[in-house]
Amino acid sequence: MFRTPQILIVGGGYAGFYAAWHLEKRLKRSEASVTILDPRPYMTYQPFLPEVVGGSIEARHVAVSLRRHLRRTTVLSGRATSIDHASKSVEARMNDGRDVSLSYDIIVVTAGAVTRTFPVPGIAETALGLKHVEEAVAIRDGLLTALDRAADLPKGPARSSALTVTFVGAGYAGVEGFGELLSLSQAAVKRYPEIEPHELHFHLVEASERVLPEVSAKTGAWVVRSLERRGARVHLRTTVTSAVGGEVVLSSGERFGSDLIVWTAGTAANPTIAKRSDLPVNARGLLIVRPDLRVGTDDHPVTDAWAMGPASTTGDAWGRDDAWAAGDNAAVPDLSRTASPPYVYTVPNAQHAVRQGKRLARNITRTLRGAAPRPYRHRSLGTVATLGLGTGVFEAGPVAIRGFLGWLIHRGYQVLAIPTWERKIRVAAGWITALFLGRDIVSLASVQRPRQEFVSGGRLEARPSSRTGDADAA
Template identity: 65%
Template sequence: MRKILIVGGGYAGFYTAWKLERRLRRGEAEVTIVDPRPYLTYQPFLPEVVAGSVEARHAGVSLRRHLRRTRVVAGAVTAIDHGHRVVTVRPADGETFELDYDIVVVTAGAVTRKFPVPGIGEQAIGLKHVEEAVAIRDRLLTAFDRAATLPAGPLRARLLTVTFVGGGFSGVEGFGELLSLATALLRRYPEIARDELRFHLVEASGRILPEVTDRPGRWVVRSLEERGARVHLDTQVVSAVGGHVVLSTGEEFDSDLIVWTAGNGANPVVGNHTDLPVDARGYVVVRPDLRVGTDAAPVPDAWAAGDAAAVPDLAVPGRRTVPNAQHAYRQGKRLAGNIVATLRGKEPKEYLHHSLGAIATLGLGRGIFQYRRVVITGPLAWLMHRGYHVLAVPSWERKVRVLAIWLAQALFGRDVLSLASVQHPRDAFVAGGEPPMSSAPAAGPTGHDRTERTAPAPRG
């Protein structure tokens, strides 16, 4: 049997394996998928995990539960040697080892793009994984509990100040959902006034949500500002040392919660540790049929898709496909079909997908949708967002679980329970009955980066 190795268990990798299981004849090929995390992260749900509208576990899809004929290897691929048909895998425990293959599928995804801003590495939380979304929610809830017991002053103001860096979909959706949660919390915290909340969204360019046109983008800015937020366009974070945020405009403030969503960068494994062809930005060079290489020089037995690949966009000639779930899902399905076709001596088909539009949630009952010149805002767009994503999340099991949570929320309201102590599970045991104050984030340099100590997981 041919050995098919998939590097990365994100969207593109998961769907490639899932569809291969359904298309391959028994004994035709064996499939292995390698990823540090044992689940696919459904990233469009992360903003709702931040707001508590989706249970954290329901934003992940277990690889072992749903890929029943695929070998799942828990580890990070650190090198791809296609010349010798092997990859190097680093598990969480034990020595690194090699896996051989006949066909490689690179769906390693992208990583959070960072800049050398002082303090960001020590203070900020990303929004690319479920653990980060949970940490952001718990930090806000804990900050409300702490601020409610403090008199007016710098520490109370710091605890009630939130900063998001990056105005793409991930940043704007996470910002809008967290703002919606914070506003709803005020009803349960009479000690805190509405004007004490300070939410800052910082974007280096002159607009947010680049996937929509200028006019809808400006509407989103107005909508957020009407809800009390500050949107800083054409602005950069110069420093965040000790939680003290300094902007390029000269404005300064202390912020207890800083979320970094300033775009994606090439996966370093793909960009630096493979003999496959990559472009100047570190993305795998692929043909329209998702085979690695160019029309003039294809690479045998190598395929790539998702955020790690520079896939030509046949719907918009001269550009590459936008790195989002809409494309990764469909590229995974097409890639599986093309691999099966080549195994059976047939020609692969080119990937072509016309965008279904852009849709974003901005908080409970608020959203925006654009398809060409059609723009829908408000509750209808929010309902469309929920409807689309509950249909798109893999497996009926996950769809039912998510719908059940939404129904419970509609009946009983938001769940405002903070489990920040989960990030420090031994504190209560070590304290031996003392008040568990050590689980609360410090006012100065924080320890919340514990959720980021695991190496970034390649996502497809």
């Protein structure tokens, strides 16, 4: 008896969300059923996280609900812990703690990357990343809480640490998050007569000789000058060697106390995909895919025959393709730069992840209908980045627009790029409101302890920790 193929998408971020969305648009119910597995019930629009840090966008508005926008897809809240393609099953730990085994006919792996860390003493205990909504909110609240605390402290090391922010890593996430937080701090400090603006110290630490590798060296140098003009310090060719107890030590020998440390030093392969899957990965732990996003190489595509062992899977076998991947967890050949092997690969960014997700949906539809999949091909549209309210860059080939106009292009591009009209309208409405009413400068760090007031009944119970503002254990 004919059974509807089951498509399982592991990871509902950019590539996974777009793949599911476009499969829904293309496939009839009778052609396949689609399930998406992600520990988060939403797709995070990561390019807006820096504006969540800066308080220009409400945190909830960068979270695109999977259930609201994927109406025919089954949404499972859990994390894949291993993939066994030979038996076509995924082991998953659901958010309620259950371990389940999910079977499938076709797998789409779009689990993205994770924040890359190095064994720097003190970082794991003190730093925050900037890849998820909760981290962006914690960074913003961390700064605002520190301003409140510093206002009550006498001049000295504790006050200076509270007013010092350190970002480690100057790629997209680092530079944009740093610029936005700098902008927020300078706006907020005006409301604190107890704090002089020159008491704020912002350090951006980068191991290489430049910032924002996605833009030209000239624009990168302009970004450094622009941040320095606003009072920040940019440490190039420098690493953080220790951050124990919030005492930052740089490879240059400089040291300073910093209560807010944000780690944005790049991304690494998703460990589940790199280490707990039998699908082929390269030396960096990224899934090996063909230009049409089927997992495998031209010589060794992963097909139904994979169950018999990778060695038996030679030749073209479209129509039986059952493993696909896209986005930051895949090494996708960049046909706009190399037409044949050895390939160079698409850079891990949202621009590619979105388009790969759509191409993947089209190709699965084609193969299910007996047609050959088509290769993914996309020439970069350029780069946009925010450096804080009113300052940004846009670069496409030889054209570079910096400053206010660059920032306007950034906002225009990103609001058009966030999926669904419902999200575009919410984000744009927030910007318009802020234009007339200014930004909110209240820290809601207390939402982490919602029962405190109820349990204590207003009694003084615990002394707040100097670093986080959290209450120490009683």
